[in-house]
Amino acid sequence: LISTNERGPTILKLGGSVVTDKGEDFSPRLALIEEIAAIISRSGKRFILVHGGGSFAHPIAARYGLEKGYRDPSQLIGLAKTKQGLVRLQALILEALIREGIPAVAFMASSFARSESGRIRSLFLEPMRSLFAIGVTPLVSGDIVADSVLGFSVVSGDQLASALAIEFGAGKVIFGSDVNGVYTEDPKRDAKAQLIRTVDMSTIDGLASTAGSSAQRT
Numbered sequence: 055l056i057s058t059n060e061r062g063p064t065i066l067k068l069g070g071s072v073v074t075d076k077g078e079d080f081s082p083r084l085a086l087i088e089e090i091a092a093i094i095s096r097s098g099k100r101f102i103l104v105h106g107g108g109s110f111a112h113p114i115a116a117r118y119g120l121e122k123g124y125r126d127p128s129q130l131i132g133l134a135k136t137k138q139g140l141v142r143l144q145a146l147i148l149e150a151l152i153r154e155g156i157p158a159v160a161f162m163a164s165s166f167a168r169s170e171s172g173r174i175r176s177l178f179l180e181p182m183r184s185l186f187a188i189g190v191t192p193l194v195s196g197d198i199v200a201d202s203v204l205g206f207s208v209v210s211g212d213q214l215a216s217a218l219a220i221e222f223g224a225g226k227v228i229f230g231s232d233v234n235g236v237y238t239e240d241p242k243r244d245a246k247a248q249l250i251r252t253v254d255m256s257t258i259d260g261l262a263s264t265a266g267s268s269a270q271r272t
């Protein structure tokens with residue numbers, strides 16, 4: 055949790071393990087999504103929302119070997135299916151947000167971002183900025199975007215949240231996951247993972263760069 059600009063929006067990243075049950079393909083955690091939507095609505099604050107793909111995206115991306123980028127045409131239907139999964143999950147999240155009266159509008163990272171070797175290199179955020187300025191709440195998911203080196207690459211919600219935080223001068227960045235705290239590694243997989251006690255912009259950006267290169271994250 056950081057505070058650099060009290061007037062900036064809060065960037066809230068909902069990990070795939072928060073919005074989906076990772077144990078079963080295509081299983082949303084609807085009660086939790088609803089609860090989060092209600093909290094956002096009651097807060098009265100400005101948010102930019104980012105979510106992971108969880109069980110709507112990772113299993114398909116893995117099945118088609120999408121993490122390493124474009125290798126052969128047989129991956130393309132997997133690319134399409136992964137992005138379809140993200141859209142399906144996003145529709146469920148939108149439903150909950152809109153039910154709570156939040157004017158949430160989905161923006162696809164593949165339409166506003168390009169990457170280079172898995173790192174975001176260019177962004178076209180003017181449309182999002184304009185709609186945010188009049189009160190819209192943008193909703194973005196981790197995505198597969200065009201990549202100048204790899205053909206395409208998986209860009210995590212963490213990496214997008216970090217980029218949007220910088221671009222929008224975020225007052226706060228919150229990474230919601232099923233782990234308490236921010237760690238150097240995934241504490242469920244790596245015994246050497248250490249809790250980071252003070253988190254600032256550079257920490258978040260550093261974490262996002264490691265996160266972007268791994269599809270194994272929760």
Ligand code: IPE
Nearest residue numbers: 069070106107108196210211
């Ligand atoms: C990317 O989203 C999902 C894919 C395109 C594979 P994230 O990497 O942010 O998703 P979670 O939070 O780990 O599930």
